[in-house]
Amino acid sequence: MTQVPARSPAELRIEGVDLSYGDNHVLKNVSLAVEPGELFAFLGPSGCGKTTLLRLIAGFNQADRGRVLVDGADISGLPPWRRDVGLVFQSYALWPHMTVAQNVAFGLEERRLPRAEVARRTEAALALVGLGTFASRRPSQLSGGQQQRVALARTLAVEPKLLLLDEPLSNLDAQLRVQVRRELREMQQRLGLTTIFVTHDQEEANTICDRIAVMRDGIVQQVGTPVELYERPSNLFVARFLGSLNALSGPLPEGLMAPKAGLTPVFRPQDAVMGGGEGLVGLTGRVKTREFLGATIRYALAAPQGEIMVDTPFRAGARLEETGAELTIGVPPAAFRWLAD
CATH class of the missing domain: 2.40.50.140 (Nucleic acid-binding proteins)
Structure with missing residues (x-):
């Protein structure tokens, strides 16, 4: 299968991060580490701060205090386009007037890469997500699952150190959600790409993630494997969020x-x-x-x-x-x- 070029998986560390919007304290002294090559989830209810934390890693939010480090380098002060981080938005954010190939190539062209390199990476990324024959179609001609794959291919084409997924399956029906999450996991393992997955669905996190950070009110309640969190929850909130109790x-x-x-x-x-x-x-x-x-x-x-x-x-x-x-x-x-x- 065609693949984007392999890179050494990155390590992510978040150290003592605080973030407030006015009087609203959204993230409270968040510290955690994501190991190289992990598929790691931020799991919690709406408003717990998980998407804010993801966007902070991507550079779209700035912390009041604390640091974000990738492979030991502090990226906290860098703008999004210099962080070497790929974010797949919940809405997919595809350009409706562009073809699938043009959508995937957009970020590469913005980086002023040679035309041949843009074409090569676009073709490789579409092949990776199984959409090589859909290059000339428009987003409106695709199913929800196919649009999600285009958004993923667009991100993978820029060869990021970290892949960030913001509720990527929420727009899919239940049956397709199961299929696509399996495909995401298989692809992530093939690439060995350090990936962070934001979700409020404990089944999604349990089935595909190596480890999970359970969040509540801007605080990381517990970090562990799905089995560890289920069998040895640290408090009632974690126990209830990870299954019936x-x-x-x-x-x-x-x-x-x-x-x-x-x-x-x-x-x-x-x-x-x-x-x-x-x-x-x-x-x-x-x-x-x-x-x-x-x-x-x-x-x-x-x-x-x-x-x-x-x-x-x-x-x-x-x-x-x-x-x-x-x-x-x-x-x-x-x-x-x-x-x-």
Whole structure:
């Protein structure tokens, strides 16, 4: 397959970054490191500062304090066009009056590269994203997924040290989103290109990223692999953002260790066993709702400790519990975590 020329993957370090818009403190002492060749996600809800941080790396935002370093060099004071960083915008930002090839070539021509080099890089970038035969089409003649690939090819053609993706899949339907995210991951691994992916979708981050920084209110809550964040969240926010969670309140069941001041006992819905059993922490409640999710059935129980979700595998012919039925479940003590807000 045609490829853009290989480069050594870059390392990114963000050190003590603060950024405010007037009285709005958007980024608060953000420090993190992205290793060479990683696909790294900034994950969090709308307004948490993840896109602001991405644009700061690209040079479209300026920090009030702190530094951004690429391969040890401080790029904080450089304008965007001198940072050697490629940003794919959420809107794709394609020129409607230009062909696919002209869109991809635009950034190269702005850099005053020789015509032959522009043509070579344009052809290589389009081949890389599987659009070599679409060079003469206009953006309006492409699907959403194809437009996203054109925006990606335009960025790859300039051979950036870092690739920044701002919610690149949000404009795609659910089925196409799964396909394109797999293609993004495969391409990123082939190129070995250090890539940062901004998303509010924990499934997207979990499925394609090496590590994730979970953000809330301008603060990095935790950094880790998807499995680390899911199994060992640092607080309730991270635990809830990385999947479904049961947080107990009220009277704690027998068998659960003594309460820890200021902490909440939590467990995941799939850790519960229907019917309970010896050595398990027992909980009893009535079925409020039942959801068929294909591979699993999810029950929501009304219990003295609050609403409790239970996920059980679905098998053909299995008996389903009805709304209002009283159920007892058991949870292994080791499945519980005690977390702060």
